[in-house]
Amino acid sequence: MLELSNRITLMELSPTLAMSQKSRDLKDQGIDVINLSVGEPDFKTPDHIKEAAHNAITNNYSYYSPIPGFLKLREAIVNKLKRDNNLEFTPEQIVVSNGAKQSILNVIMSVVNPGDEVLIPSPYWVSYVEIVKLAQGVNVLIPADIDQDFKITPEQLEAAITPKTKAFLFSSPSNPTGSIYSKEELKALAQVFEKHPDIVIISDEIYEHINYIGKHESIAQFEELKNQTVVINGVSKGYAMTGWRIGYLAAPLWIAKGCTKLQGQMTSGASSIAQMAAVEAFNGDQTCTQDMKKAFKQRQDVAFDLLSEIDDFKLKKPDGAFYFFPDVSSLFGKSYNGQTINNPTDLSLYLLEEAKVATVTGVAFGDSNCLRLSYATSEEIMAEAISRIKKAIEKLN
Ligand code: PMP
Numbered sequence: 001m002l003e004l005s006n007r008i009t010l011m012e013l014s015p016t017l018a019m020s021q022k023s024r025d026l027k028d029q030g031i032d033v034i035n036l037s038v039g040e041p042d043f044k045t046p047d048h049i050k051e052a053a054h055n056a057i058t059n060n061y062s063y064y065s066p067i068p069g070f071l072k073l074r075e076a077i078v079n080k081l082k083r084d085n086n087l088e089f090t091p092e093q094i095v096v097s098n099g100a101k102q103s104i105l106n107v108i109m110s111v112v113n114p115g116d117e118v119l120i121p122s123p124y125w126v127s128y129v130e131i132v133k134l135a136q137g138v139n140v141l142i143p144a145d146i147d148q149d150f151k152i153t154p155e156q157l158e159a160a161i162t163p164k165t166k167a168f169l170f171s172s173p174s175n176p177t178g179s180i181y182s183k184e185e186l187k188a189l190a191q192v193f194e195k196h197p198d199i200v201i202i203s204d205e206i207y208e209h210i211n212y213i214g215k216h217e218s219i220a221q222f223e224e225l226k227n228q229t230v231v232i233n234g235v236s237k238g239y240a241m242t243g244w245r246i247g248y249l250a251a252p253l254w255i256a257k258g259c260t261k262l263q264g265q266m267t268s269g270a271s272s273i274a275q276m277a278a279v280e281a282f283n284g285d286q287t288c289t290q291d292m293k294k295a296f297k298q299r300q301d302v303a304f305d306l307l308s309e310i311d312d313f314k315l316k317k318p319d320g321a322f323y324f325f326p327d328v329s330s331l332f333g334k335s336y337n338g339q340t341i342n343n344p345t346d347l348s349l350y351l352l353e354e355a356k357v358a359t360v361t362g363v364a365f366g367d368s369n370c371l372r373l374s375y376a377t378s379e380e381i382m383a384e385a386i387s388r389i390k391k392a393i394e395k396l397n
């Protein structure tokens, strides 16, 4: 029969990218939509990084790279991990991919067998559960709501572990909540994992540089977890390079080898030109990441004050990343023009129609009370978006 495989039929469309496309389509029709859906810095890639890419083209970086990336880039990543995180890796333990998304796919596909359980704190980033499904793994969600700052406790972790647990996958700073696990909180989780050396810990640190409360802490810092931890990171968020598609993983050698084998059959090495730009991102002047963080923080402060005026939003000021994730459940049951809001998906659609503001339903992240708003946009646009949201919400009763 001419039909798609079950694996694709059962897969959800990426809701973040789908909502962003919807808002682009509406814009193309001449409708003035403000897009707070996709999480992508609006800054331009810094000039010194762009120049490195120009040089790579001029110097004929036009051939296949080694599958895990140029040695020069893997060395730059090793230095970065030492410099910024005090982590020890060798270039053989690094695999560069087409974005952190592919790095996560590589690890999950390399370690998860059908039926293996993968623990994921919820809310989670949208693609985690779909990637696990692709590997025929079983998603085991560990819920954490706004009252626990969206962070799981060691007791919850311990209770979720079974003999079938193969991996644990989380982000800190978190997308969608912006929450950050402190060193003490990571240590408490690490003490649970020490008792379970067969569980692979996948630590997604793509928002490392967008941290408003202090130094980035990685769960990989605990020596006892050295043989079971994979760090995921990349250049998309910290260096405003989403379209360049460079991410990486730093892993125990056996996992790095598995990922290289998989990548060699799927996509080969990442773009040679983007890799040379990434070398400059990691080795060059780092003030660009600091400047962008400062700008995000200022936007957050302004937008937080405005959003706090919406009484129906239960809101926490996020520690990192560039998302607000308010609990909007007090609006459930309210209606306007015969349209009733029963969940955050209804609210997201209502705001798109009524306020012409694109957001993402918390359901996409495993949360049925919250709504995600990205503030990776200018203060003026953000203020206009919130004013529109406020007016639309005031119409509900
Ligand atoms: N992890 C998280 C938590 C993210 O928000 C994103 C951004 N889409 C990614 C991974 C993937 O990033 P990349 O652009 O490097 O694929």
Ligand code: GLU
Pocket (backbone or CB within 6 Å): 014, 016, 017, 037, 038, 039, 040, 126, 175
């Ligand atoms: N991380 C972004 C987001 O969550 C990018 C979109 C995506 O890759 O799904 O909106």
